[in-house]
Amino acid sequence: MKKKIIVYERLEKPVLKSLQEKYDVKFFKNIDTQTNEEFMNHLKEAEGIIGLALEVNKTLLDNAPNLKIVSNVSVGYNNLDIEELTKRHIMATNTPDVLTDTVADTVFGILLAAARRIPELDNLVKSKQWVEALGPDYYGVDIHHKTIGIIGMGRIGQAIAQRAKFGFDMNILYHSRTRKQDAETKFDATYCSLDDLLSKSDFPVLITPLTPETRGLISKREFQLMKPSAIFINASRGKTVVEKDLIAALQTGEIAAAGLDVFEQEPVSPNNSLLEMKNVVTLPHVGSSTYETELKMSELAARNLEAGLNGEKPPTMINPKVWELLTK
Structure with missing residues (x-):
């Protein structure tokens, strides 16, 4: 059975297509994550989340018992509660350098x-x-x-x-x-x-x-x-x-x-x-928004996601302490 992942807000099409071929993917955009029934149902079984600007906090994590990794398609990660993710041994990654x-x-x-x-x-x-x-x-x-x-x-x-x-x-x-x-x-x-x-x-x-x-x-x-x-x-x-x-x-x-x-x-x-x-x-927050760079960010985020799902260390971890805890 394919592993379930959530794609939120944005991921370049070639990368999304590649993930859809390997995983059970649900894409969400412009929703209220606390009230959207389809999102909440998928979240309960999701092992990975990839995307942009999803608020990953204690409330969300309480509804994601199988989650292994959250892969941000950005260098910033103020949308992630790193302390809570680390406490739960969930890997968090971002996409530095490429942008x-x-x-x-x-x-x-x-x-x-x-x-x-x-x-x-x-x-x-x-x-x-x-x-x-x-x-x-x-x-x-x-x-x-x-x-x-x-x-x-x-x-x-x-x-x-x-x-x-x-x-x-x-x-x-x-x-x-x-x-x-x-x-x-x-x-x-x-x-x-x-x-x-x-x-x-x-x-x-x-x-x-x-x-x-x-x-x-x-x-x-x-x-x-x-x-x-x-x-x-x-x-x-x-x-x-x-x-x-x-x-x-x-x-x-x-x-x-x-x-x-x-x-x-x-x-x-x-x-x-x-x-x-x-x-x-x-400008409308487009600092990294060229096709070349957005594609590279999506590709790196996908590599991070797949590594985490497959029990490997993601290339760009935000909370490397989790990897240490998982591999003790």
Whole structure:
């Protein structure tokens, strides 16, 4: 009899098809997992879950007695209760590395777009308002030789630093939980306190995971530390920023502009003031969303899933302690 697995929200079609050939697969999207009867019935027998953004908490796990592994199709895993999963000897995995360059490209895309006012000017041309040579009211600002401040110098942070150094000859400041000697050597990056980074950066870039420590990391106080000319970039998670304070900082001119791939509420509310601001570039959380990268993420997530189902160690475990417990 085929093992039962749940696919939630998103998995690229070739990978989904491959899993369907080997397992009893049920795909779910846009459901209330607590009330959907089909989901709950399948969950009772499921040995694996693979997908994106499913809240795997104590309540869900209480209804999943046969679960062996949860495979996230993302690098972030704030949707997983790792402590509860580990307590129950259930493996948890994610998909780091494969999306590093793609997300770094997106960061520079929104940074460039905000600095050179590309969406605003694109709209001006398409709305047929370009009727004469544009003057200073429409000028953007340079990126090259400016100072970028990277908050979170993990894999993606270092890929951003690489682009900043060798693509735009920028000065690089960074702040992270630990110093990164490699980044300092390769990219002439300078470690500093968060306050110093915010006060000195032309482009503060937030690229941390969402944890209890980073929730609301950037709020009113931090925006007040930034230069009036600063362009703030958030490609981490929406809840790392107090959004009402970001809105206020933009409205009062405490900062000049922002480039956002993430929001406190996703999809973003149509009433969100950020959507009315010409000096804010908005993307719908698509940092890793190229076909090539999404396929690689799905493939890695599937390898993780199948390894766990077959009693093997998944390539990218979040809670390796479980493997130690299972193989004692």
